[in-house]
Amino acid sequence: MAIPSPEQQVEFLRKVQRLLSEGLFVASYKFALLRALADLAVLKGEDSDAELALHVNDIAGAVIELYWRQSRPFYPAGGQQAILKQNTGKQAAIIQTLASVQAEYRGSLPQLRHDLARWNGLVGKVADVICVMPLWKLQRIGDDVVDFLYPNVGKARTITLRPGVTYCLRNFYGLLRNLIEGAWLGYVRNLNLDVLGQTIDFAAFLFGTERTTLDGYRPILLDVQRGSCFYCRRPLTGAGDVDHFVPWSRYPVDLGHNFVVAHKTCNARKVDYLAAEEHLGAWAERNRLHGEALGRAFADASLPYDVSSSVSITRWAYRQTATAGGLVWVQDKTLKHLDPGWERLLAG
Ligand SMILES: [Zn+2]
Structure with missing residues (x-):
């Protein structure tokens, strides 16, 4: 029985990482879809190189299971109950649909499933959303089609997982679940800071950044940036955002030389992308000219910094993106492929 080679398995994980770090998500559907594919691979696939055909109704069923809990009101300690937003615009349609039937089945998914006509109706409705929204968008990053999971045919009620995909989804199920859920959690948290703001955010408490300390870097960096x-x-x-040059989501560390100050809008456009070569060049140049002075100022203000670690992390992050053929952010909504010449910019 043929299975994917170790190289193919690594390549698979690399591409999943790329989808999660570079894919722009207007709703959490893409997380749900990825998770559903992993669940279905375990449920319906086998440990071989074989392809696996999945009907969108099967995917819809798995997606409903994932969203069922999440479409109930969340009760923050001492705060107002709310259904957490999972879309940058108005609430995600699937959440709305599921929220509207919760009461009827007293929050019980088994009861809903038992009502076969309703269940099938709901599956059909969710399947329609999946066909329009995430199914053909999951594997698009900017203008790139990275359809390593299934051919991105753009219109169909069935997808076929490519050879090796089912194997990888099954064999890395735990790892993938953690990757997807971690990214999903961060996404929902950011969309619902108003609701979650008053509660202790456990994930942020354990793994988050100490946002309050970043303010200290601003005046020092602004001085150099004139x-x-x-x-x-x-x-x-305004004050400007203190931005992690290598995004926190890529490598979570707060060290002085990894920060720059940017417009809120520029920072928001850059999101979790690495900045394009021209910015990398400017960053390297800033450190060449002002790296030592910055270090002294950070030290005076008792702010953590370590220029050689910052350079190592930056080199690592750009190499990851270069290897994956990833996109980098230029300005506004413009993305491009990282130029192979990037490495020279960090030399010396
Ligand atoms: Zn700007």
Whole structure:
């Protein structure tokens, strides 16, 4: 029985990482879809190189299972109950649909499943959303089609997992679950800070960044940037965001030289991307010219920094993106492939 080679398995994980770190998510559907595919691979697949055909109704059933709990009101300690938002615009349609039937079945998914006509109706409705939203968008990153999971045919009620995909989903199930759920959790948390703000956020407590300490870096960096945005070079009007040059989501560390100050809008556009070569060059140049002075200022303000670690992390992050053929952020909504010449910028 043929199975994917070790190299193919590594490549698979690399691509999943890329989907989670670079894919822009307007709703949490893509997380749910990825998780559903892993669940279905375990349920219906086998440990071989074989392809696996999945009907969108099967995917919809698995997606409903995932969203069922999440479409109930969340009760923050001492706060107002709310159904957590899972879309950057108005609430995600699947959540709305499920929330509207919760009461009827007293929150019981088995009861809903037992009502076969309703269940099938709901599966059909959710399947329609999946066909429009995440199914053909999951594997698009900017203009790139990274359809390593299934051919991105763009219109169909069935997908076929490519050879080796089912094997990888089954064999790395635990790892993938943690990856997907971690990314999903962070996504929902960011969309619901108003609701979750008053409660202790356990994940942030254990693994989050100490956001409060970043303010100390701002005046020091602004001095070197002469009051302009690091990315677009236009003057900063407000305070500006202290941005992790290598995004926190790529490597969670707060060290002085990894910070730049940017417009809120520039920072929001960059999201979790690495910045393009021109920005990398500017970052390296800033450290060449001002690295030592910055270090002294950070030390005076008792702010953590370590320029050689920052450079190592940056080199690592760009190499990861280069190896994966990933996209980097230029400005506004412009993304491009990382130029192979990036490595020279960090030399010396
Ligand atoms: Zn800017």
